[in-house]
Amino acid sequence: MPSGQPGRWGRGRLNGAAILPPPLVGELQAIVGKDHVLWRHDELRSYEYDGSIDVGHPEAVVLVGSRDEVVEVVKLAQRYGKPVVPRGAGTGLSGGAVLSHGGIAVGFSRLRRILEIDEQNQRAVCEPGVVNLDLTKATTPLGLYYAPDPSSQGACTLGGNVAENSGGAHCLAYGVTTNHVLGLELVLADGSVVNVGGQAVDVPGYDLTGLVVGSEGTFAIVTKITVRLMRIQEGVRTLLATFDTIDDASRATSSIVAAGIIPAALEMMDGLTIQALQRAGHKGLPSGAQAVLLVELEGMPEGLSESTAAVQDILLQCGAAEIRTAETADERDRLWKARKGALGALGQIKPNYYLQDGVIPRTRLLEVLRTVTEVSERYGLPIANVFHAGDGNIHPCIVFDQRVPGETEKVVAAGGDILRKCVELGGTLSGEHGIGLEKQAYMTWIFSPVDIAAMLAAKRAFDPQGLLNPGKIFPKDTPAP
Amino acid sequence: MAVTEPKIETGHGNVVAESPGLQGFLNERDYEALVKCVHCGLCLNECPTYRANGLEPDSPRGRLYLIRAVSEGTLPVSDEVVDHLQLCLVCRACETACPSNVQFGQVMEAARHEILTHHSSRARKVLSWLFFRQLFPHPQRLKRIGQVLRLYQKSPFPRLMAWVLGRHLLPKKLERLALMEQMAPQLSARFFEPATERAPAQGERRYTVGMISGCIMPLAFAETNEATVRVLTANGCDVILPRTQRCCGALAAHSGDGDASADLARANIEAFEAFGFDNLDSIIINAAGCGAQLKNYGHVLQDDPRYAERAARFAAKVEDVSEFLARVGLTAPMGEVSRSVTYQDACHLVHGQKIRAQPRELLLSIPGLDLVEMRDASRCCGSAGIYNIVHPQMSMDVLDAKMENVLATGTDCVVAGNPGCLLQFNLGLKQRGHQPRAVHLVDLLDESIQKGVAAGREQ
Numbered sequence: 008m009p010s011g012q013p014g015r016w017g018r019g020r021l022n023g024a025a026i027l028p029p030p031l032v033g034e035l036q037a038i039v040g041k042d043h044v045l046w047r048h049d050e051l052r053s054y055e056y057d058g059s060i061d062v063g064h065p066e067a068v069v070l071v072g073s074r075d076e077v078v079e080v081v082k083l084a085q086r087y088g089k090p091v092v093p094r095g096a097g098t099g100l101s102g103g104a105v106l107s108h109g110g111i112a113v114g115f116s117r118l119r120r121i122l123e124i125d126e127q128n129q130r131a132v133c134e135p136g137v138v139n140l141d142l143t144k145a146t147t148p149l150g151l152y153y154a155p156d157p158s159s160q161g162a163c164t165l166g167g168n169v170a171e172n173s174g175g176a177h178c179l180a181y182g183v184t185t186n187h188v189l190g191l192e193l194v195l196a197d198g199s200v201v202n203v204g205g206q207a208v209d210v211p212g213y214d215l216t217g218l219v220v221g222s223e224g225t226f227a228i229v230t231k232i233t234v235r236l237m238r239i240q241e242g243v244r245t246l247l248a249t250f251d252t253i254d255d256a257s258r259a260t261s262s263i264v265a266a267g268i269i270p271a272a273l274e275m276m277d278g279l280t281i282q283a284l285q286r287a288g289h290k291g292l293p294s295g296a297q298a299v300l301l302v303e304l305e306g307m308p309e310g311l312s313e314s315t316a317a318v319q320d321i322l323l324q325c326g327a328a329e330i331r332t333a334e335t336a337d338e339r340d341r342l343w344k345a346r347k348g349a350l351g352a353l354g355q356i357k358p359n360y361y362l363q364d365g366v367i368p369r370t371r372l373l374e375v376l377r378t379v380t381e382v383s384e385r386y387g388l389p390i391a392n393v394f395h396a397g398d399g400n401i402h403p404c405i406v407f408d409q410r411v412p413g414e415t416e417k418v419v420a421a422g423g424d425i426l427r428k429c430v431e432l433g434g435t436l437s438g439e440h441g442i443g444l445e446k447q448a449y450m451t452w453i454f455s456p457v458d459i460a461a462m463l464a465a466k467r468a469f470d471p472q473g474l475l476n477p478g479k480i481f482p483k484d485t486p487a488p
Numbered sequence: 489m490a491v492t493e494p495k496i497e498t499g500h501g502n503v504v505a506e507s508p509g510l511q512g513f514l515n516e517r518d519y520e521a522l523v524k525c526v527h528c529g530l531c532l533n534e535c536p537t538y539r540a541n542g543l544e545p546d547s548p549r550g551r552l553y554l555i556r557a558v559s560e561g562t563l564p565v566s567d568e569v570v571d572h573l574q575l576c577l578v579c580r581a582c583e584t585a586c587p588s589n590v591q592f593g594q595v596m597e598a599a600r601h602e603i604l605t606h607h608s609s610r611a612r613k614v615l616s617w618l619f620f621r622q623l624f625p626h627p628q629r630l631k632r633i634g635q636v637l638r639l640y641q642k643s644p645f646p647r648l649m650a651w652v653l654g655r656h657l658l659p660k661k662l663e664r665l666a667l668m669e670q671m672a673p674q675l676s677a678r679f680f681e682p683a684t685e686r687a688p689a690q691g692e693r694r695y696t697v698g699m700i701s702g703c704i705m706p707l708a709f710a711e712t713n714e715a716t717v718r719v720l721t722a723n724g725c726d727v728i729l730p731r732t733q734r735c736c737g738a739l740a741a742h743s744g745d746g747d748a749s750a751d752l753a754r755a756n757i758e759a760f761e762a763f764g765f766d767n768l769d770s771i772i773i774n775a776a777g778c779g780a781q782l783k784n785y786g787h788v789l790q791d792d793p794r795y796a797e798r799a800a801r802f803a804a805k806v807e808d809v810s811e812f813l814a815r816v817g818l819t820a821p822m823g824e825v826s827r828s829v830t831y832q833d834a835c836h837l838v839h840g841q842k843i844r845a846q847p848r849e850l851l852l853s854i855p856g857l858d859l860v861e862m863r864d865a866s867r868c869c870g871s872a873g874i875y876n877i878v879h880p881q882m883s884m885d886v887l888d889a890k891m892e893n894v895l896a897t898g899t900d901c902v903v904a905g906n907p908g909c910l911l912q913f914n915l916g917l918k919q920r921g922h923q924p925r926a927v928h929l930v931d932l933l934d935e936s937i938q939k940g941v942a943a944g945r946e947q
């Protein structure tokens with residue numbers, strides 16, 4: 008890779024010689040138009056990353072404008088034997104949209120129309136580039152919303168959500184993406200177009216929708232998504248409980264769930280996270296707290312007061328130093344803005360983060376968080392905890408600086424140690440961010456060779472040539488399909 | 489199959505390479521502001537240029553990543569990089585969206601400064617010198633240019649041009665020029681030149697305030713400046729208008745001429761100091777872009793030991809006219825203005841100064857006025873200083889998206905607190921066959937107060 012010194016290069020020229028687009032690029036331009044293809048090295052630098060710590064360089068980026076263009080691009084890639092990697096907003100946290108094996112990045116940022124909102128049947132049909140929150144904004148006036156709400160919902164796309172089977176704060180009560188996707192239009196590896204699923208949750212035949220949701224762009228390219236919309240609940244209460252120790256907060260989490268209460272959301276943030284948010288200018292968080300729980304309850308007004316009182320009791324019993332209730336919609340928004348901005352705010356502490364996504368049985372929360380503290384001390388790396396406590400999906404976030412020699416490797420090792428503990432405790436590698444490049448090496452911890460062979464068989468059935476998002480999910484030494 | 493070599497083989501995918509740290513291009517301070525970006529991408533959907541073309545290098549994250557690569561020496565300052573950086577509107581919507589509080593505006597200005605001084609063609613440098621050193625800082629020159637332009641605008645040429653443009657009779661290159669002509673502001677009938685340096689309060693004096701008259705405002709919006717003085721005096725303010733004040737330097741700073749903007753900052757500080765900072769309750773500005781720059785004087789002059797402290801004091805006094813009026817409350821009698829309007833959050837008010845509630849509050853205090861909110865009122869209109877002249881295509885794409893939301897409200901009267909936005913909206917309205925009815929908030933307040941005063945006199 009030419010890592011030139013800052014200097015002056017001519018447009019499309021390197022040392023005076025005009026760089027002509029390679030034939031592949033010329034053909035891509037013919038399909039989607041010149042303005043929608045990037046191929047010059049310098050411009051491609053901005054496509055080498057996503058939200059994770061992985062990098063990889065594409066040979067070209069195309070922004071498709073229709074399903075038919077996707078079909079043409081896939082056929083072309085097949086002819087050239089080039090990998091095709093779909094890309095939504097590039098907020099993924101496991102390197103899913105990173106081109107580790109070169110090839111063509113197919114961006115969906117132009118396909119962002121909501122095609123249909125069916126108010127009566129509570130459904131919407133969307134292009135894959137529709138931003139998660141934009142769908143909710145468009146349906147709010149009808150009293151409807153799209154339930155899965157990843158913290159990145161202001162930017163991430165439905166296509167990415169489908170590929171990663173994303174969750175969010177409110178998935179504790181309402182389920183993750185797969186519970187809300189009714190049907191998909193797909194472009195397969197050979198360029199054929201199929202529709203799977205339908206208008207209802209259960210359709211006859213194989214549940215191919217369920218298979219494709221969470222397949223991380225390795226089975227097919229999603230070109231249209233039919234989702235279920237939910238009615239906005241009448242009543243909502245949002246509480247913020249402050250704790251002096253993270254142990255108390257963990258205990259409170261387990262106790263709430265043990266009491267049979269399912270809050271709409273139950274989120275934890277630790278002291279370091281709160282510090283970061285405060286530095287980034289977020290207001291209304293308790294200074295000096297070691298942990299806070301953000302609890303949201305929804306429902307009919309009558310039942311709501313009752314469950315709120317019950318939750319408050321438990322929080323106090325578990326040692327909450329203070330409980331605040333959001334009195335206005337503004338206050339509630341502010342709390343959620345802080346929670347959803349927590350990861351980004353860590354930039355105030357260090358310029359990089361490496362976020363883990365382990366899942367553990369809820370009852371083991373205390374143990375795993377102690378391991379996190381222990382790993383943090385052992386490696387001398389600060390780790391922030393901000394996560395969906397209610398469903399045992401932890402997000403220890405190791406903050407670091409890629410400018411410090413050797414730190415990146417240390418960080419990867421520390422992350423591995425935490426994940427191993429999750430697995431030992433009877434948990435698993437990923438709750439919602441996918442395996443991608445980041446966790447493929449650990450797949451053998453939880454899957455036997457036979458398990459992996461079964462998955463590989465599915466992959467071969469969809470993509471015999473291995474062109475769709477290659478090099479992901481499966482451990483590196485797995486024979487290519 | 490072509491396979492790119494992964495950078496580090498760890499078995500954990502392709503982990504990011506060790507970064508070499510700052511090698512040049514930015515100074516330490518701006519670089520540290522830049523590395524607070526963790527490339528989470530949460531800003532993408534708020535960026536008007538990314539929304540328009542979907543390209544990562546035209547998103548805030550992409551731009552910051554390119555700037556970082558350049559300052560770490562792993563990317564040359566190639567034309568492609570420069571193009572993506574120049575296509576930024578510096579609307580700072582990404583700052584509002586960013587959970588890490590990355591000071592994007594600061595970083596981008598620093599990068600543009602570097603580009604202008606070390607990586608620009610001669611022609612660009614001359615143009616910049618002409619505009620930001622020879623033209624905007626000199627009110628008299630602006631006034632003279634205004635006289636010439638006014639003659640042109642009264643002539644039949646502009647209408648002829650619109651006719652030609654409408655029929656696509658021009659070659660592409662010329663069409664772009666012609667579009668620029670259409671975008672040029674309709675100038676005010678006269679130049680804003682207050683007769684005295686102190687306009688006295690009507691009735692009892694409550695406050696003494698300074699007022700910045702700006703460089704574009706006196707030329708294209710003389711009436712709005714006059715209205716601002718009237719509204720302030722009607723609400724019990726003595727208004728000080730120092731003759732020696734100059735352009736605030738925002739346009740120069742956005743284009744990367746930091747030195748020119750610092751000179752202007754010094755001149756303005758001196759102009760107001762002559763009246764004694766302590767005697768002024770506020771320094772008022774009615775243009776959002778200027779306000780954001782004036783409030784930033786502390787930063788602009790932080791390395792100038794003679795001015796740093798004075799600049800900080802000056803900046804602390806600056807308030808947007810809406811901010812000030814909402815803070816002190818309106819006392820003048822208000823008459824009915826029965827009209828329905830929609831409000832556009834000028835970028836440099838809402839993102840640059842976090843002013844969102846005050847203008848709406850003031851609008852709602854006008855009897856008879858109906859405020860219809862548009863969708864995404866805080867998204868840029870594509871005007872952005874001289875952006876619409878330099879990047880007409882992107883500017884029009886951004887405007888198209890905006891006008892759709894405006895017209896969906898059912899009103900075509902747009903209220904905004906910045907001259908650039910008003911010009912842009914008037915263009916958008918004209919292009920769509922509407923009367924150019926974009927107005928400044930103070931124009932409406934002024935109308936209401938004049939009616940209120942007249943009604944009081946009748947009784």
Ligand SMILES: Cc1cc2nc3c(=O)[nH]c(=O)nc-3n(C[C@H](O)[C@H](O)[C@H](O)COP(=O)(O)OP(=O)(O)OC[C@H]3O[C@@H](n4cnc5c(N)ncnc54)[C@H](O)[C@@H]3O)c2cc1C
Binds near residue numbers: 094098223228230
């Ligand atoms: C600050 C932050 C907070 C986050 N919070 C959460 C959270 O709370 N919960 C959660 O689950 N995730 C979270 N994430 C992770 C991420 O936002 C999700 O995984 C999201 O779904 C990715 O969407 P995207 O559009 O950015 O996809 P990308 O990152 O662009 O792509 C992700 C994967 O989807 C594939 N893909 C994209 N579009 C298509 C398509 N049309 N067809 C087929 N495959 C496709 C890509 O190939 C890739 O493998 C967070 C990320 C960040 C940065």
Ligand code: SF4
Binds near residue numbers: 351589
């Ligand atoms: S500018 Fe802020 S929001 Fe945008 S990618 Fe960087 S850290 Fe995230």
Ligand code: SF4
Binds near residue numbers: 537547
């Ligand atoms: S300043 Fe505006 S145009 Fe520039 S990157 Fe930020 S949001 Fe985009």
